[in-house]
């Protein structure tokens with residue numbers, strides 16, 4: 241953590257140096273599997289942990305560690321906490337490594353039904369097989385959350401995603417964190433959609449934050465990686481050990497791309513938010529759009545909550561078209577400027593049809609109950625000239641069946 245007061249914007253741009261080497265201006269990619277010791281005494285001290293020094297890149301290396309520490313510092317900025325971070329090979333491995341560090345057989349997770357699809361499957365298929373169960377409930381119902389925490393003492397982790405994908409529903413991080421504390425459960429927020437620039441869960445008492453850095457933190461769609469952020473030193477060693485032994489560490493190349501991408505994070509998030517708010521306002525007025533899910537809209541039911549816990553509303557939104565499945569598929573094919581791609585948070589505008597992609601394996605009734613109809617379209621609004629995004633949407637909407 242830098243000692244002098246520095247803003248989140250400046251922190252994004254700051255260079256992080258490895259104290260052990262003479263300084264190149266910009267962090268290089270340490271493409272080395274191991275690090276040489278000066279002599280056997282040096283080696284013994286490093287292995288014993290008496291001296292700082294890198295050992296083997298599966299345990300981390302200067303590129304990987306600098307990236308993790310920068311994200312940790314951003315998550316903790318202004319909180320007074322000393323956060324630490326571990327870069328992992330993907331967002332998914334950040335989640336699995338965290339859960340496997342904290343929970344053991346016969347302990348369980350309390351979470352929401354509308355998690356990122358991969359997370360839902362990880363919990364129900366892989367972790368379930370390891371004896372870790374998951375309860376999926378409506379986390380906006382705080383009485384229900386408390387009832388679960390009280391009645392089922394096997395619950396050791398409250399796992400939260402807000403805003404949720406693709407409906408942008410928000411959950412009250414502060415209230416949930418207080419409840420979990422009361423019953424001795426850990427808390428984790430998947431902060432992928434917001435990045436620490438828009439939302440800092442640690443401020444609300446959350447124990448751990450994870451990201452798919454694949455998305456906004458990198459921003460350029462050219463790496464897969466994740467990160468786990470924590471602040472309680474008691475778990476730092478355990479997390480480090482789990483990542484090292486599961487081998488879920490990030491590689492230096494993907495860490496470096498993330499590190500480089502983050503230099504413009506503040507500029508990007510500002511532009512993503514501005515563009516998305518303009519797109520949302522345009523869509524809300526369009527007669528062929530039934531509903532727009534964007535937390536920045538005054539009409540949005542989560543607007544007040546989002547304003548309390550977020551500093552801006554980000555680049556993600558979804559909208560419901562006044563047409564059927566066929567009309568929606570045609571609309572997506574009619575888009576020429578926006579690209580169809582199953583990711584989010586890149587600098588260019590990306591479109592996704594949840595019903596036939598991320599939510600394909602969820603039965604129609606459950607899907608619709610969760611607000612994901614056949615005519616729902618998700619947009620990851622990019623940083624281009626917003627006129628180009630709007631005019632593409634406009635021409636496709638004018639052809640709507």
Ligand SMILES: *Cc1c(COP(=O)(O)O)cnc(C)c1O
Nearest residue numbers: 330331332356430432452454465
């Ligand atoms: C993409 C994503 C993940 C998974 O991350 P990967 O980097 O693809 O493993 C987890 N959570 C959210 C919210 C995501 O968007």
